Amino acid sequence: MSDPSPTRVLVTGAGGPAGIAVLRSLALRDDVELLAADMDRYASGLYLVDAPARHLVRPGLSEEFVDHLVELCERERVDVVFSTVDVELPRLAAERKRLDAVGTTLAAPSLETLEVCLDKYALARRCTDVLPTPRTELLGGTDPGSWDYPVIVKPRRGAGSRGVHLVEDADSLRALGSDEDVLVQAHLPGDEYSVDTLADADGHVVAAVPRSRLRVDSGVSVAGATVADAELEETARRVAAAVGLVGVANVQLRRDAAGRPALLEVNPRFPGAMPLTVAAGVDMPSLALDLALGRPLPATVPFTELAVVRYLEDVFLAPGDVVLEETGR
Amino acid sequence: MTTAVGELDLLLTDHHVHSTWSDDAVSSPMENLVAARDTGLASIRMVDHVRTTTTWVPGFLAEVAALPRIDGLEVLTGVEAKILDASGRLDVPDDLVVGPGGVDRILIADHQFPGPDGPWSPRRTLEEMATGLTGQDALDILVTATVRAMGRVGRGQLAHLFSLLPKIGLHESALCDDHLAAIADAAVRSGTTVEVNEKWRCPGPRVVLALAAAGVPLVGSTDSHECSTVGRYSWVSDAASATRLVGTR
Numbered sequence: 320m321s322d323p324s325p326t327r328v329l330v331t332g333a334g335g336p337a338g339i340a341v342l343r344s345l346a347l348r349d350d351v352e353l354l355a356a357d358m359d360r361y362a363s364g365l366y367l368v369d370a371p372a373r374h375l376v377r378p379g380l381s382e383e384f385v386d387h388l389v390e391l392c393e394r395e396r397v398d399v400v401f402s403t404v405d406v407e408l409p410r411l412a413a414e415r416k417r418l419d420a421v422g423t424t425l426a427a428p429s430l431e432t433l434e435v436c437l438d439k440y441a442l443a444r445r446c447t448d449v450l451p452t453p454r455t456e457l458l459g460g461t462d463p464g465s466w467d468y469p470v471i472v473k474p475r476r477g478a479g480s481r482g483v484h485l486v487e488d489a490d491s492l493r494a495l496g497s498d499e500d501v502l503v504q505a506h507l508p509g510d511e512y513s514v515d516t517l518a519d520a521d522g523h524v525v526a527a528v529p530r531s532r533l534r535v536d537s538g539v540s541v542a543g544a545t546v547a548d549a550e551l552e553e554t555a556r557r558v559a560a561a562v563g564l565v566g567v568a569n570v571q572l573r574r575d576a577a578g579r580p581a582l583l584e585v586n587p588r589f590p591g592a593m594p595l596t597v598a599a600g601v602d603m604p605s606l607a608l609d610l611a612l613g614r615p616l617p618a619t620v621p622f623t624e625l626a627v628v629r630y631l632e633d634v635f636l637a638p639g640d641v642v643l644e645e646t647g648r
Numbered sequence: 649m650t651t652a653v654g655e656l657d658l659l660l661t662d663h664h665v666h667s668t669w670s671d672d673a674v675s676s677p678m679e680n681l682v683a684a685r686d687t688g689l690a691s692i693r694m695v696d697h698v699r700t701t702t703t704w705v706p707g708f709l710a711e712v713a714a715l716p717r718i719d720g721l722e723v724l725t726g727v728e729a730k731i732l733d734a735s736g737r738l739d740v741p742d743d744l745v746v747g748p749g750g751v752d753r754i755l756i757a758d759h760q761f762p763g764p765d766g767p768w769s770p771r772r773t774l775e776e777m778a779t780g781l782t783g784q785d786a787l788d789i790l791v792t793a794t795v796r797a798m799g800r801v802g803r804g805q806l807a808h809l810f811s812l813l814p815k816i817g818l819h820e821s822a823l824c825d826d827h828l829a830a831i832a833d834a835a836v837r838s839g840t841t842v843e844v845n846e847k848w849r850c851p852g853p854r855v856v857l858a859l860a861a862a863g864v865p866l867v868g869s870t871d872s873h874e875c876s877t878v879g880r881y882s883w884v885s886d887a888a889s890a891t892r893l894v895g896t897r
């Protein structure tokens with residue numbers, strides 16, 4: 320029996336660039352009805368959908384987050400949910416069955432994939448025999464005298480550039496103590512790339528689109544370009560295979576001293592710079608929706624080389640149409 | 649020409665308005681009240697979602713009771729709960745009080761298909777229909793569960809009746825007259841109102857006319873969870889004027 324009603328898709332993290340990118344892409348499909356959610360009533364992406372489709376959710380770290388999202392999905396008859404928030408993803412993936420039970424498919428990689436990607440130490444160990452991976456050790460378990468300096472020090476878990484810094488010598492590294500949640504990683508000298516990678520239900524990579532970040536402002540890429548480079552694409556494919564990727568992830572690579580692309584980290588979600596990849600020919604949100612709906616994907620989707628500059632955009636509303644401050648309780 | 653249905657023109661009612669007591673809604677009861685006044689409603693029912701484990705109903709009722717009175721605007725309360733299974737059991741707390749001292753009505757919702765062994769998701773229902781359950785069987789189960797739920801509740805309100813059908817590949821046109829008669833009869837006997845729902849655009853004109861003809865009180869419903877949509881009808885007003893439930897405006 321066919322389902323003639325439109326597919327209802329909920330996008331969480333509607334205030335972030337990734338949420339907005341997913342909303343914008345899916346808005347172009349006439350078989351989709353979009354709902355947007357965020358914990359913040361001023362999240363701009365809420366205002367890209369009709370008023371009845373705007374929802375507030377609990378913070379991703381709060382105890383009730385999953386219960387409330389499952390109930391929301393049930394009441395709103397959500398067919399597919401896209402979470403673009405790091406802290407929500409593993410919690411939702413762990414309770415995928417509860418979403419399934421109310422008829423909602425989570426469009427996200429498996430919990431196993433998320434866990435290995437979100438733990439950068441586990442990721443480095445997983446990949447070190449499979450592809451070029453910089454030496455990575457726990458701060459507490461390494462001999463500062465054994466490194467070539469500078470080295471990179473960063474949190475074992477967490478996304479973005481928060482807490483990432485260069486350490487110039489062994490004394491400075493020693494001074495950082497022995498925190499088990501901090502990593503030491505060899506500093507690679509070459510150029511850095513973000514590769515948006517989509518794998519189908521069998522783990523076959525449908526597209527790997529490398530992007531160079533020409534300018535980064537507060538961790539957000541404001542100018543970039545897609546780069547056709549078979550070696551970068553192939554490296555991302557091997558990363559996808561190593562982590563068992565099904566769905567979309569953003570693979571961060573950097574060239575080592577020999578010029579080979581090596582793995583920095585994997586963000587197992589949609590990046591904020593996704594619009595460039597979409598414009599270059601690979602509409603990953605739309606393909607990820609087809610994947611979530613169990614529809615076949617093309618074997619490969621080609622992309623063109625394209626550059627982008629980005630700017631902030633305004634959404635104008637009548638004052639009464641802004642989701643109001645809660646005054647009830 | 650206006651055909652009187654119930655006590656009020658249904659476009660002057662909004663009997664399904666959610667507030668911040670529902671997890672994902674964004675407006676408070678006060679904001680919804682002001683919106684109802686500003687759109688010129690004569691009657692608003694404030695409704696929030698419950699399940700068996702819900703404990704906040706007394707707090708919700710106290711907040712609504714403390715709202716300022718507005719001349720010409722009736723304020724009613726309700727809780728919305730899904731039908732859990734084919735027996736018409738509802739997902740409401742055991743200690744829920746309906747009537748004096750409690751909520752005015754329970755809104756009976758088809759959020760999931762009421763299967764014989766508990767709620768079925770639309771996907772599960774489609775799977776059952778691919779392996780033997782016919783469309784007529786599914787409609788029989790749904791209608792029977794709805795009738796039983798009305799009997800259990802006493803004073804209920806059917807929320808977005810038949811909104812589930814498109815999700816399980818069915819359409820209201822597949823309902824037979826007996827289905828409609830069973831719903832209408834149970835609604836009249838139990839004093840259940842039936843809403844015409846703007847958000848889910850249901851039930852359609854045939855069902856609405858059959859219920860109206862049987863004397864079932866019909867009310868308008870936006871199913872709002874944001875005050876900017878309280879009492880704002882387009883589909884419902886078109887449907888209502890096309891079926892001459894209200895005069896053209």
Ligand SMILES: [Zn+2]
Nearest residue numbers: 394728757807
């Ligand atoms: Zn409902």
Ligand SMILES: [Zn+2]
Nearest residue numbers: 664666728871
């Ligand atoms: Zn509702």
